[in-house]
Amino acid sequence: MSMEQILSEVRTYDGVLELAPVPGSEHPEISWGDHFFYYAPDGQVPRNRQPYATCVTKNYPGDEDSRLDAEGRWRLNIHVGSRIFTELLGHTPAETDTSGVDRSAVDVFAPHPLYGAHGWICVVNPGASTLDRALEALSDAHLADQRRVEQRRVQQRAAAAPR
Numbered sequence: 537m538s539m540e541q542i543l544s545e546v547r548t549y550d551g552v553l554e555l556a557p558v559p560g561s562e563h564p565e566i567s568w569g570d571h572f573f574y575y576a577p578d579g580q581v582p583r584n585r586q587p588y589a590t591c592v593t594k595n596y597p598g599d600e601d602s603r604l605d606a607e608g609r610w611r612l613n614i615h616v617g618s619r620i621f622t623e624l625l626g627h628t629p630a631e632t633d634t635s636g637v638d639r640s641a642v643d644v645f646a647p648h649p650l651y652g653a654h655g656w657i658c659v660v661n662p663g664a665s666t667l668d669r670a671l672e673a674l675s676d677a678h679l680a681d682q683r684r685v686e687q688r689r690v691q692q693r694a695a696a697a698p699r
Contacts, residue, residue: 551577575681601639
C-alpha cells in the first residue's frame with residue numbers, strides 16, 4: 537500500500553488534523569514531507585500533546601535503522617498503548633528489547649525505535665501482512681486521542697464551573 541492510500545484513509549476520520557510541513561514553512565526542515573495526525577476538531581495544532589500517528593519519509597537523527605533515506609521507503613508510526621502493543625508484538629512496551637529487532641524489515645510490526653517503551657509501534661512500508669491491522673490500529677489510536685481530548689474538556693469545564 538502506498539503512503540497516499542494510508543493518508544487518504546486517516547483523512548476521513550472525524551476531527552482529524554493533519555500537520556504536513558512543507559518547504560519554506562515555519563516547521564523544522566527535517567519534518568518537511570512528513571505527516572503528523574491529531575484529534576483536533578478546532579483545526580488548531582495542539583501545543584500540549586504529541587500526535588497519535590505519523591508517517592515519516594526520512595531518517596531522523598538517532599533514528600536511522602529503518603533506512604528511510606532509501607528510495608520509496610517510509611514508516612508508519614502509531615501510538616497504540618500497552619494492550620494493542622502487546623497483542624501485535626507479544627510483549628509489553630516495558631519488556632521491549634530492541635537488540636534483535638531488524639528495523640529495516642518491510643511490512644513487519646516492530647516497537648518504535650525511540651518510543652516503543654511508551655506504547656508506539658511502527659511498520660516500514662505497510663503491505664499485505666500488516667495493512668489491515670495497521671488501519672485498525674490507526675482508527676483505534678484516533679478514537680483514543682479523541683477520548684483523551686474530550687475527557688480533558690469535561691475536566692476543564694468542571695474545574696472552571698462556579699462553586
